[in-house]
Amino acid sequence: MFSKITFARLFIFVTVLLFATTLLLYLFFSQTKVDIVTSFERAGVEEVEEIASNISQYIVHSSRSINLHQSLSEDRTLKDALEYFLSTFQTQKIKNIFIVDKPNESSILFRVLLDGTKEKSDKFQFEELFEPENTVWAEVIHSREPKVIYQDDNMDALWATFLYPIIQEDGHVAILALDFSKAHYQKVVSSLLGLEVFLRTMVPFLFFIFTIMVIVIQSDKKREAEKQEAQKALEELNLTLEDRIADEVEKNRQKDQQLIQQSRLASMGEMISMIAHQWRQPLSAISSTVQGLHLKLTLKKYDEVLFLEKLMDVNRYAQYLSQTIDDFRHFFKTSKEKNQVTLEEVIEKVLSLIHVTLENKKITLIMDFQSNEFLMTYSNELMQVLLNLIKNAEDALVENQIDHPWIKIATSKNETHVMLSISDNAGGIPPEILTRIFEPYFSTKTQKDGTGLGLYMSQKIIEEHCSGSLCASNSSSGAVFTIQLPRAVV
Amino acid sequence: MALLKQLFLGVALLSFSYAETPEQELIVKVLKLISVKNVSVSVFEHQPSISLQGSTFTHLTEQCAHADIVYGSNFEALSPLCQELPRFSTDYEVFQKDERVIGAFYWRKGRPQLRFNQERCERFEIFLPAELVRYVQ
Numbered sequence: 001m002f003s004k005i006t007f008a009r010l011f012i013f014v015t016v017l018l019f020a021t022t023l024l025l026y027l028f029f030s031q032t033k034v035d036i037v038t039s040f041e042r043a044g045v046e047e048v049e050e051i052a053s054n055i056s057q058y059i060v061h062s063s064r065s066i067n068l069h070q071s072l073s074e075d076r077t078l079k080d081a082l083e084y085f086l087s088t089f090q091t092q093k094i095k096n097i098f099i100v101d102k103p104n105e106s107s108i109l110f111r112v113l114l115d116g117t118k119e120k121s122d123k124f125q126f127e128e129l130f131e132p133e134n135t136v137w138a139e140v141i142h143s144r145e146p147k148v149i150y151q152d153d154n155m156d157a158l159w160a161t162f163l164y165p166i167i168q169e170d171g172h173v174a175i176l177a178l179d180f181s182k183a184h185y186q187k188v189v190s191s192l193l194g195l196e197v198f199l200r201t202m203v204p205f206l207f208f209i210f211t212i213m214v215i216v217i218q219s220d221k222k223r224e225a226e227k228q229e230a231q232k233a234l235e236e237l238n239l240t241l242e243d244r245i246a247d248e249v250e251k252n253r254q255k256d257q258q259l260i261q262q263s264r265l266a267s268m269g270e271m272i273s274m275i276a277h278q279w280r281q282p283l284s285a286i287s288s289t290v291q292g293l294h295l296k297l298t299l300k301k302y303d304e305v306l307f308l309e310k311l312m313d314v315n316r317y318a319q320y321l322s323q324t325i326d327d328f329r330h331f332f333k334t335s336k337e338k339n340q341v342t343l344e345e346v347i348e349k350v351l352s353l354i355h356v357t358l359e360n361k362k363i364t365l366i367m368d369f370q371s372n373e374f375l376m377t378y379s380n381e382l383m384q385v386l387l388n389l390i391k392n393a394e395d396a397l398v399e400n401q402i403d404h405p406w407i408k409i410a411t412s413k414n415e416t417h418v419m420l421s422i423s424d425n426a427g428g429i430p431p432e433i434l435t436r437i438f439e440p441y442f443s444t445k446t447q448k449d450g451t452g453l454g455l456y457m458s459q460k461i462i463e464e465h466c467s468g469s470l471c472a473s474n475s476s477s478g479a480v481f482t483i484q485l486p487r488a489v490v
Numbered sequence: 491m492a493l494l495k496q497l498f499l500g501v502a503l504l505s506f507s508y509a510e511t512p513e514q515e516l517i518v519k520v521l522k523l524i525s526v527k528n529v530s531v532s533v534f535e536h537q538p539s540i541s542l543q544g545s546t547f548t549h550l551t552e553q554c555a556h557a558d559i560v561y562g563s564n565f566e567a568l569s570p571l572c573q574e575l576p577r578f579s580t581d582y583e584v585f586q587k588d589e590r591v592i593g594a595f596y597w598r599k600g601r602p603q604l605r606f607n608q609e610r611c612e613r614f615e616i617f618l619p620a621e622l623v624r625y626v627q
Binding site: 095096098108109117122124125128129130131132133159179 | 582586597598599600601603604605624625627
């Protein structure tokens, strides 16, 4: 089994091997082809040359004069006999066979002496002028050496012309021209040329494939490296994810704790004020009772029954003070477990802490209890929320200096939930800030009076601890805060 | 797009219609070179083996009356009006025998041949430029 990279490398190796082999084959073959073709050519030309040599000897010996043209001019029978002789050499291999010479040295046209062609329409007449296709003809006259003319200089051309010089007795040179076919070996040459073209095409093609493969593999390697890097990063992230989540959760918890603590500290000041209000009346009652008793003792006008009564009053006041301390201590304790309470019980406890303050500020409390339904909740947390909402209403009423201020606390229920609403007649929350009042550190109160944490913490407690909801709205007279809590499952 | 297609087809047809064979090209060149009294010759075609119709030669005439030379073969069939005109043949035999044929273009053993007769050219006041003098026999 090969990996992707190994397979790619193997493929490159095979391509390079093929490329090199093809290149070597091409170079070797090009040379071999030339050798083969040259060998064929030579064999063909040698054969024609042999025929030409024989014809030449025969023609020269047959001539009755030292000059062929003169002999032929004088003896037409000789001309016919020699033309017949030439025609006997015409085969499928030798198409045309004719003899020409130059009428004079300066002439560029040649003069036909004999033509072995039988076909009349293509037969040269005696002394017909003939223009050769190139200067090789003149070169043969001059050099007296045989030469071959290839059609269009193409190796795969089907015809070639062999020019054989016939040197006459007077030194005049005639040319024996033979148009001979190369068809007998042309198939081999064509195949060789085809193979050469194939190899020549294969070399750049394989080089192209090799280049493409290198590019693809490089790109693949890069992508693979990126993939592995990403995978590694992902694995690291997975390994540390749980720790990071735990850290974040812990940070959030600590932040919440801090906020709660801040909120509690803020409420503590208010609590102290409330305790002061709570204690003022019993303390003055104790003080006046003690002063009354002291006066009776001074005037020696005391009786035992009155003393016992008054002492019992003092004791009751002291009990009340002690109860108040218990209530406040209890308020600051965090509920560890949910307990079964009714909304009304929670409200009563809160009012026991704050009613004196409200009375002193002449704020009327309106109760409308329609629930009386038990629910499982953290009652102390719920008390903290209620106290915060009532204090907010009180602050708004005082700040807006409302005539006949009132706070209404109402409870209701439906099939699944119990509802508690705290409304006032302080004018309501400005609509532009209605959506922001539950944000942390958002406050309309002065820096001294507000921390901006009360409503934020209240919503957090109701939603996250008590599984309910807290929302704010405006009625015609003022703000309405509604708490909705799930009913206890019986 | 349709206009471009038509233009392309037009150019292709025009190129095709003016495409000359090598033989046509050679004969056209010869006829363009020869002149009568320094004026290019107008040619009347008569049964030529290589027609100049569709070539770049523009001095072809439809009537002998407007021609300076007759190009073709089978000159015996020419109308009496045309009989007197000089001739350019595509047959060597005709060139040899017909005294009015001033020149010929023909093939011998796969080789193109061009010949002129100086005496006949002079008789018809046909001027052969230097390029053609070498073909005089």
